[in-house]
Amino acid sequence: MNDSIKSPPSNLPPSHTTGTVALRWHGSSLELLDQRLLPVQEHWITFEGAAGVAQSIRDMVVRGAPAIGISAAYGVALAARHAGGGDWRAEVRQAFGELAASRPTAVNLFWALQRMERVFACCNSLGEAQKRLEKEAVAIHQEDLAANLAMADHALDAMGLSAGGGNASPVSVLTHCNTGALATGGYGTALGVIRRLHEKKLLKQVYADETRPWLQGSRLTAWELVRDGIPVTLNADGAAAAILAAGEVRWIVVGADRITANGDVANKIGTYSLAVLARHHKIGFMVVAPSSTVDMSLASGADIVIEERDGSELREIRGIPLAPEGVSVFNPVFDVTPANLIDLIVTEKGAVRNPNITGMHKLFG
């Protein structure tokens, strides 16, 4: 039994913790907070096999690029833990296949599976595989949390606010989707930066896009921020332009699902329009993601597979019709923001300003 992941690693100062977690590891089972039911209900589902974890990623019980990578890693560990003992290698290999087929866009999923595969390839017995795969999954989880904390530091540095801000006055930011503790190993990427601004009394207000159609902004981001006492105002996605025009917001801060070698960024649908708006209104546009989101094997965003989800996500909400029955729907759940609209990409390795192929290669080449 390994309960060490229930809370952040003990070497982190308490100010870096938040009560919110998306997943809990118990050594022979994984619990996922069912994010489909938030904010109405906090319901945990227990998994003892990889197939259930893969299904839960597909169905968005757990979502957010780093969180699905971590879940997939634990899914592999579960496959080894519960392997029958016969052809245990085939059983674990099947788990890799099921997990890889769950969602296509966030590269963190494939990055985590590759790490697990490298460990699996070196194992000579089931007992060794069980031990080493669990250890690797726990490491992936803990490293993600540590990366989030480092990114918050780098982001404040890049914003010129690192030394406590000096005389800097608190800023207002706008964010999209959910990039918080629910989407990661804890703390958050873009939402981690927002948490850090709040901790340092440098945050005036967060505007949270509701993020149609799945409503990660209203159901998850607003929930996390209200829970932690961070000032948040929820807005319809279409209100973002009017909010920026009012002049209070200084930065748009978002996460990412895949960042290519030229600095293009795939993120939640609607991110690209925010980047266009930011440029028009001359405010900063920052992408915050761990280096596990960087995919230097793809030359540009044009190479990214964009997931399209079922039209029912737009046609109805919890069974209530929102559109004429059978209407044709276009539901891509990510878009690609070109690098030339991005001011900063922040990872735990540091920040790339005005990203392009040269800057990306310097940090990730």
Ligand SMILES: CSC[C@H]1O[C@H](OP(=O)(O)O)[C@H](O)[C@@H]1O
């Ligand atoms: C911290 S990355 C979160 C990232 O994941 C979201 O997508 P989804 O909710 O569909 O998994 C979105 O693109 C966020 O920016």
